[in-house]
Amino acid sequence: MSPLRRRFAAVAVASAFALTASACSSGSGSSSADGRTVVKFWSMPYWIGQDNKVKELVDEFNASQQKVTVQLTSLEWKDGRDKIKQAVAAGNGPDVWLMNNGLDVDFLKAGTLAPLDKLGYTPADLDKFLPLSAVDRYNGKMYGVPLYFDSDVLVYRTDILKSYGFTAPPKTWDELKSMAKTITTRSAAAGKKVMGWQFKGMDDHLNAINSTWESFLCQAGGSLTSPDYATSTQNSTAGKTAMDYMRSFYTEKISRTGTSALNGFISGEVAMFPFFQSVIADVQAGGAKTAGKWAVAPMPAGPKSGCSMVGGHSLVAKAGGKNLAAAGTFMRWLASPERSAQYMDFHAIFPYDLTKVTPAVKATVDAKIKGDPSWPAIFEQLNRNTPDLVLQDRNAYQTRWDAQKASIVAGVDGQSSVDKALSSIDDQVDQALKAK
Known part of the structure; x- marks a missing residue:
């Protein structure tokens, strides 16, 4: 049994019965009725001020796909992290979930998280992130993909x-x-x-x-x-x-x-x-x-x-799952430069190097910065960290x-x-x- 399982086994068993049916349905690698690979995603409402936005994004992703379907379990901030930890320890948790930037060293040491190179990310993909993305590195590998930073x-x-x-x-x-x-x-x-x-x-x-x-x-x-x-x-x-x-x-x-x-x-x-x-x-x-x-x-x-x-959130995926490719497809979409530019609407900090994104994304980000006097001070502070x-x-x-x-x-x-x-x-x- 892994260190993470030993540490949380007791609370995981006690809490497993309290988890919703939707949270436990469609195990890793399963398929939906239309033959798509199912990815279970557990998340707190990270879009500040609009709790329904995460569901809207998942719906948008599903509508754009032919081979992958994401099933969202919405959690509350007050206990969402604990529910994720307990469910993962019990072996019935999500395929992809929301985690603080910096990640949780218990998951990292237990080998619970899949490195991004197993999820379809290339060195060129990872090179597009700001240097602060090193907060999601462990033993030379990236295990989290930043959605945005806070400072x-x-x-x-x-x-x-x-x-x-x-x-x-x-x-x-x-x-x-x-x-x-x-x-x-x-x-x-x-x-x-x-x-x-x-x-x-x-x-x-x-x-x-x-x-x-x-x-x-x-x-x-x-x-x-x-x-x-x-x-x-x-x-x-x-x-x-x-x-x-x-x-x-x-x-x-x-x-x-x-x-x-x-x-x-x-x-x-x-x-x-x-x-x-x-x-x-x-x-x-x-x-x-x-x-x-x-x-x-x-x-x-x-x-x-x-x-x-420095704060903010990243996406992580469960190691050893049968649907890592599908999980990676979803993560690359939800944490893409295009979506991270949207997160700036609630003043989340764009996690990509603007010199390494497409001209269209750069134009979008530049317009948001130009249209809001708060951004210069925010980026000045970020660069100090x-x-x-x-x-x-x-x-x-x-x-x-x-x-x-x-x-x-x-x-x-x-x-x-x-x-x-x-x-x-x-x-x-x-x-x-x-x-x-």
Whole structure:
């Protein structure tokens, strides 16, 4: 039995009965009534703001094919990843599924994922992706095909900054803190109580503290693990610098925990916050409350750099299946330059090198960039980032993110000392790394 099967066998058996009939139908290599090869695809609704879009894309693919039919099982973000992991461990999971960029090292070590060269991808195909696609490499091979990238950026209210005398967003940690403090202090004196800054995740969207924290840790020059990925390294000089900086916003009463960064931003109660650029779709959903009143900028640079967390999603396929060719056909379609250009509509970052796509695709992407003032800042931020942080993060990923959700918030808002908070993360992650 593989390591992945051993690790999840108990929960997989318990959960198998709860999976829908459609999720378990048509096994690998089976054929539909019209003789097409069936590919089972499990996905969360990655098209931000429009949950039905993934189904529409699958329907479009099926209509274009004569030999392949994709059966979609739609999952929810709250437990979709767990359902996939449990089903794959039990041997009745999908042929193709959605996974975070960086992939899951448990799947990689267990040999569960098919390398892309077994799915019909050539070296020339892989050369078309941005260098950040290295986040989906393992032992020299690519196992995930990027749909799009995410990158933490600064989102700010232009109207609020202007009302307090600021004509441009902050470019450094010092400028960020000074501007945020001015807005918070002066607005409170005027009876408006506008928070100059909120760290995304110190609010009702707790999971976001992970991308926030890893961005600021990176900017302080820190790392998540040792170079060999064997040891957690957050309790470091850089880790303490990052947490001390974040903590100062609350000890100096610039920011308040419990206030939603996004909701406060839309209502005009928060002036600035950091998050993946895909949050733009949520800001735009604010309608008249936000229209013409906000913009995006690269992250303020820390003591060492202006880097930020990289995210996004890829497609992966099950190794050893009887329908790898059909799975590859679907993956190459859904993660094609043509589809990735469409994903830019929800501000997903195009994962291909524009010098290596067709003129038609390049023209489409160029038009989208030209028509939206957010894109230059997003691409500037993307170019500051490397695969390193994501490659570290995929080792003991779930343990790390669970530990950070508890310890980062506790350390930043003063419930725990900085040293205790960072040590707690390292202790939990080290145990998980040793268990691998």
